[in-house]
Amino acid sequence: MHTTTRTLAAVAALTIGLTLAGCSTSNAGSSDSSSSSTSAESTHNDQDVTFTQGMLPHHQQAIEMSDMLLDKGSDVDPNVATLAKQIKAEQAPEIKTMTSWLKAWGEPTTMSSMSGMDHSSMSGGMMSDDDMDALEQASAADAGKLYLEQMVQHHTSAVDMATTEVDKGKNNEAIALAKSIVSSQTEQITQMKELLSSM
Secondary structure (H helix, E strand, O other): OHHHHHHHHHHHHHHHHHHHHHHHHHHHHHHHHHHHHHHHHOOOOHHHHHHHHHHHHHHHHHHHHHHHHHOOHHHOOHHHHHHHHHHHHHHHHHHHHHHHHHHHOOOOOOOOHHHHHHHHHHOOOOOOHHHHHHHHHOOHHHHHHHHHHHHHHHHHHHHHHHHHHHHHOOOHHHHHHHHHHHHHHHHHHHHHHHHHHOO
Protein backbone atom coordinates (compact mmCIF):
# COMPACT_ATOMS: atom_id res chain seq x y z
CA MET A 1 0.00 0.00 0.00
CA HIS A 2 2.73 2.41 1.00
CA THR A 3 4.71 1.49 -2.12
CA THR A 4 1.75 2.28 -4.37
CA THR A 5 1.19 5.58 -2.61
CA ARG A 6 4.87 6.49 -2.98
CA THR A 7 4.78 5.54 -6.67
CA LEU A 8 1.67 7.62 -7.26
CA ALA A 9 3.22 10.54 -5.38
CA ALA A 10 6.37 10.24 -7.49
CA VAL A 11 4.35 10.12 -10.72
CA ALA A 12 2.30 13.08 -9.57
CA ALA A 13 5.43 15.02 -8.69
CA LEU A 14 6.97 14.15 -12.05
CA THR A 15 3.81 15.20 -13.89
CA ILE A 16 3.66 18.49 -12.02
CA GLY A 17 7.36 19.05 -12.71
CA LEU A 18 6.90 18.40 -16.43
CA THR A 19 3.82 20.61 -16.55
CA LEU A 20 5.69 23.44 -14.83
CA ALA A 21 8.64 22.95 -17.17
CA GLY A 22 6.25 23.01 -20.11
CA CYS A 23 4.63 26.20 -18.84
CA SER A 24 7.99 27.75 -18.26
CA THR A 25 9.19 26.83 -21.77
CA SER A 26 5.95 28.04 -23.26
CA ASN A 27 6.16 31.32 -21.34
CA ALA A 28 9.75 31.81 -22.42
CA GLY A 29 8.74 31.11 -26.00
CA SER A 30 5.87 33.56 -25.93
CA SER A 31 8.01 36.21 -24.30
CA ASP A 32 10.67 35.67 -26.98
CA SER A 33 8.18 35.99 -29.80
CA SER A 34 6.61 39.00 -28.13
CA SER A 35 9.96 40.76 -27.81
CA SER A 36 10.89 39.95 -31.40
CA SER A 37 7.50 41.27 -32.51
CA THR A 38 8.08 44.46 -30.50
CA SER A 39 11.52 44.66 -32.06
CA ALA A 40 10.00 44.42 -35.57
CA GLU A 41 7.48 47.13 -34.73
CA SER A 42 10.18 49.40 -33.33
CA THR A 43 12.00 49.47 -36.67
CA HIS A 44 9.74 52.33 -37.78
CA ASN A 45 8.15 55.36 -36.17
CA ASP A 46 5.24 57.71 -36.87
CA GLN A 47 7.42 59.87 -39.12
CA ASP A 48 8.16 56.85 -41.37
CA VAL A 49 4.42 56.20 -41.70
CA THR A 50 3.59 59.86 -42.35
CA PHE A 51 6.36 60.13 -44.95
CA THR A 52 5.31 56.97 -46.76
CA GLN A 53 1.59 57.77 -46.71
CA GLY A 54 2.33 61.31 -47.94
CA MET A 55 4.81 60.31 -50.64
CA LEU A 56 2.55 57.64 -52.18
CA PRO A 57 -0.08 60.01 -53.64
CA HIS A 58 2.72 62.44 -54.51
CA HIS A 59 4.43 59.81 -56.66
CA GLN A 60 1.11 58.66 -58.13
CA GLN A 61 0.32 62.21 -59.24
CA ALA A 62 3.79 62.66 -60.78
CA ILE A 63 3.17 59.54 -62.89
CA GLU A 64 -0.29 60.80 -63.86
CA MET A 65 1.22 64.15 -64.94
CA SER A 66 3.92 62.36 -66.92
CA ASP A 67 1.32 60.16 -68.66
CA MET A 68 -0.73 63.24 -69.59
CA LEU A 69 2.33 64.81 -71.18
CA LEU A 70 3.46 61.68 -73.01
CA ASP A 71 -0.07 61.04 -74.35
CA LYS A 72 0.21 64.28 -76.34
CA GLY A 73 2.48 62.54 -78.82
CA SER A 74 5.53 63.47 -80.83
CA ASP A 75 4.94 67.24 -80.78
CA VAL A 76 6.01 67.36 -77.13
CA ASP A 77 9.54 68.71 -76.56
CA PRO A 78 11.71 65.55 -76.73
CA ASN A 79 13.86 66.62 -73.76
CA VAL A 80 10.77 67.04 -71.60
CA ALA A 81 9.35 63.71 -72.81
CA THR A 82 12.62 61.98 -71.89
CA LEU A 83 12.47 63.49 -68.40
CA ALA A 84 8.83 62.41 -67.98
CA LYS A 85 9.78 58.82 -68.89
CA GLN A 86 12.65 58.93 -66.38
CA ILE A 87 10.33 60.17 -63.62
CA LYS A 88 7.87 57.33 -64.36
CA ALA A 89 10.65 54.73 -64.41
CA GLU A 90 11.98 55.89 -61.03
CA GLN A 91 8.73 56.44 -59.18
CA ALA A 92 6.58 53.45 -60.27
CA PRO A 93 8.75 50.87 -58.44
CA GLU A 94 9.00 53.18 -55.42
CA ILE A 95 5.19 53.20 -55.19
CA LYS A 96 5.20 49.38 -54.96
CA THR A 97 7.93 49.46 -52.32
CA MET A 98 6.18 52.04 -50.15
CA THR A 99 2.85 50.21 -50.43
CA SER A 100 4.53 47.00 -49.24
CA TRP A 101 6.06 48.82 -46.22
CA LEU A 102 2.70 50.18 -45.10
CA LYS A 103 1.13 46.71 -45.39
CA ALA A 104 4.01 45.19 -43.38
CA TRP A 105 3.58 47.88 -40.72
CA GLY A 106 -0.18 47.28 -40.55
CA GLU A 107 -0.87 50.85 -41.68
CA PRO A 108 -3.38 52.08 -44.30
CA THR A 109 -1.98 53.30 -47.60
CA THR A 110 -3.82 56.60 -47.14
CA MET A 111 -3.81 58.92 -44.16
CA SER A 112 -6.80 58.82 -41.84
CA SER A 113 -9.07 61.84 -41.55
CA MET A 114 -7.57 62.37 -38.08
CA SER A 115 -4.28 63.18 -39.83
CA GLY A 116 -5.90 65.46 -42.38
CA MET A 117 -3.85 68.46 -41.35
CA ASP A 118 -0.62 66.49 -41.52
CA HIS A 119 -1.64 65.15 -44.90
CA SER A 120 -2.21 68.59 -46.35
CA SER A 121 1.13 69.83 -45.07
CA MET A 122 2.91 66.69 -46.27
CA SER A 123 1.29 66.98 -49.66
CA GLY A 124 2.17 70.61 -50.22
CA GLY A 125 3.17 71.01 -53.83
CA MET A 126 0.55 68.56 -55.05
CA MET A 127 -1.24 69.86 -58.13
CA SER A 128 -4.86 70.98 -57.74
CA ASP A 129 -7.63 69.66 -59.99
CA ASP A 130 -7.41 72.92 -61.94
CA ASP A 131 -3.66 72.42 -62.43
CA MET A 132 -4.21 68.88 -63.69
CA ASP A 133 -7.00 70.05 -66.02
CA ALA A 134 -4.74 72.79 -67.42
CA LEU A 135 -2.02 70.23 -68.19
CA GLU A 136 -4.49 67.81 -69.74
CA GLN A 137 -6.00 70.49 -71.98
CA ALA A 138 -2.72 72.17 -72.99
CA SER A 139 -1.53 71.74 -76.54
CA ALA A 140 1.50 69.53 -77.10
CA ALA A 141 3.59 72.65 -77.76
CA ASP A 142 2.52 74.35 -74.51
CA ALA A 143 2.37 71.22 -72.34
CA GLY A 144 6.15 70.82 -72.06
CA LYS A 145 6.63 74.19 -70.38
CA LEU A 146 3.58 73.79 -68.14
CA TYR A 147 4.69 70.29 -67.13
CA LEU A 148 8.15 71.57 -66.16
CA GLU A 149 6.74 74.48 -64.14
CA GLN A 150 4.37 72.19 -62.26
CA MET A 151 6.94 69.46 -61.74
CA VAL A 152 9.53 71.86 -60.29
CA GLN A 153 6.96 72.76 -57.62
CA HIS A 154 6.00 69.10 -57.20
CA HIS A 155 9.61 67.92 -56.83
CA THR A 156 10.49 70.77 -54.44
CA SER A 157 7.79 69.65 -52.00
CA ALA A 158 8.88 66.01 -52.35
CA VAL A 159 12.46 67.00 -51.48
CA ASP A 160 11.16 68.84 -48.41
CA MET A 161 9.16 65.77 -47.31
CA ALA A 162 12.13 63.48 -47.90
CA THR A 163 14.49 65.79 -45.99
CA THR A 164 12.17 65.64 -42.96
CA GLU A 165 12.20 61.83 -43.19
CA VAL A 166 16.01 61.74 -43.27
CA ASP A 167 16.10 63.95 -40.15
CA LYS A 168 13.31 62.34 -38.13
CA GLY A 169 12.59 58.87 -39.54
CA LYS A 170 13.70 55.61 -37.95
CA ASN A 171 13.26 52.93 -40.62
CA ASN A 172 16.53 52.39 -42.48
CA GLU A 173 14.87 51.52 -45.79
CA ALA A 174 12.55 54.53 -45.66
CA ILE A 175 15.47 56.83 -44.84
CA ALA A 176 17.49 55.35 -47.71
CA LEU A 177 14.59 55.97 -50.11
CA ALA A 178 14.23 59.52 -48.79
CA LYS A 179 17.94 60.19 -49.42
CA SER A 180 17.57 58.81 -52.94
CA ILE A 181 14.56 61.10 -53.57
CA VAL A 182 16.48 64.15 -52.31
CA SER A 183 19.39 63.33 -54.60
CA SER A 184 17.52 62.40 -57.80
CA GLN A 185 14.79 65.02 -57.58
CA THR A 186 17.18 67.86 -56.69
CA GLU A 187 19.14 66.95 -59.80
CA GLN A 188 15.93 66.86 -61.88
CA ILE A 189 14.84 70.27 -60.51
CA THR A 190 18.14 71.75 -61.78
CA GLN A 191 17.61 70.03 -65.14
CA MET A 192 14.01 71.29 -65.41
CA LYS A 193 14.98 74.87 -64.58
CA GLU A 194 17.66 74.73 -67.28
CA LEU A 195 15.10 73.47 -69.80
CA LEU A 196 12.66 76.21 -68.79
CA SER A 197 15.30 78.92 -69.21
CA SER A 198 15.95 77.74 -72.77
CA MET A 199 12.27 77.89 -73.77
